[in-house]
Amino acid sequence: MRVFVTGASGWIGSHTVDELLAHGYEVLGLARSEAAAGKLTAKNATVLRGDLDDLDALRRGATEADAVVHLANKHDWADPAASNRAERESVEAIADALAGTAKPFVFASGLAALAQGRPATENDPSPFHGLDSPRGGAENLALSKDVKAIAARFSPTTHGTGDHGFIAYIVAAAKRTGVSGYIGDGSTSWSAVHVTDAARLIRLGLEQAPAGTRLHAVAETVSNREIAEAIGRALDLPVTAIAPEDAEQHFGFIGRFFGLDMSASSEITRAAFGWRPTGPTLVEDIVSGAYKAA
Structure with missing residues (x-):
């Protein structure tokens, strides 16, 4: 299986690429710089040059692969509106390219504001809708599409x-x-979750999770x-x-x-996919x- 990974040279992405390669997957990694491309090439991953603003590159990567793991994010704390817009547009572009196929689409999401007064669970829907909300409401957008979308909700650390x-x-x-x-x-x-445990959960979700799954990358x-x-x-x-x-x-x-x-809790994730941090x-x-x- 060939997996298109955005954010492939980033923190979680680089460990996810290692995890996928170690389990026999081919990786097509999005790289916005020569340095990022060099890191991927050194791992024997294939490089697709582009960034989150290059929607054609995102569509091409999704079309040329058998699955997509979307981990890139601008994380521009000085201009969160730009980050939200880029996240929504990139998720929409990838989902539209995958529409009507059975290709898994694992995408990064978060755990903030899911529940009040108790740990959030996988059954809690995201409260965020629309461009002006955190991450541009991308989780709800992706889960509403005709695609095998899987939300990977990462711990704040x-x-x-x-x-x-x-x-x-x-x-x-x-x-x-x-x-x-x-x-x-x-x-x-x-x-919190260790990055290697998060990477392993992404692979398990890619292999096992049905459409509409919310994975909780939570160890403690x-x-x-x-x-x-x-x-x-x-x-x-x-x-x-x-x-x-x-x-x-x-x-x-x-x-x-x-x-x-x-x-947040990860009890449902652990029980469903055998994930043990x-x-x-x-x-x-x-x-x-x-x-x-x-």
Whole structure:
């Protein structure tokens, strides 16, 4: 099977490419730069040059492959509207190219705002619809199409050595301020998953999931105080509470999210597809030094 992967040289994407190649798949990877193309070529993956704004390239990749894994995202925190628009347009272009076929279409989604007062489950529909919503409402858009769409909902931290996502920003704030902070009483929680476990779930979803499946890439739930304490141990810094109204000033843009509860269950995913996370926990990764270079 030939799989078209967007975001193929990115954090989750690069591990997904490794997972697919290790299990005998051919990979056609989208690359927007020579550096990205070189990384894919070195792995014996085929390169398709383009980016999320090149909708023709996305349609071509989907047409030339037997399945699609869409992981690319602009992640432009200075212009979230641009990221939302690009995500919606790219998902729509790929889905339209796959319409009426049995080709699996696994696409990245998120866990934010799915439930209130409890961990979100795979049965919780996304509340986001339309271009102006987070990710451009792409999950609901894809699941409404005549395509074998599978939503891979990733934890707010998909962690590991080399991660430059949310945890890296929180570590950077600790280095900058000289304290490792948590927000309020530190009780709000994030789901977490090691990047290799996330990559394996993508492959399992590609192989087994029926249309309309929502996969939860969730290995554990960690409070923001536990995260701060682990960072404090790793960097030998004091740990302190940050008032919610001071969070963005202390942490930067990530302060908007660190105090939010983004916890979820993966019980349905585990039972349906035999997925069992085996990678290090988030605290283990932090304490072992995975983020010291952040």
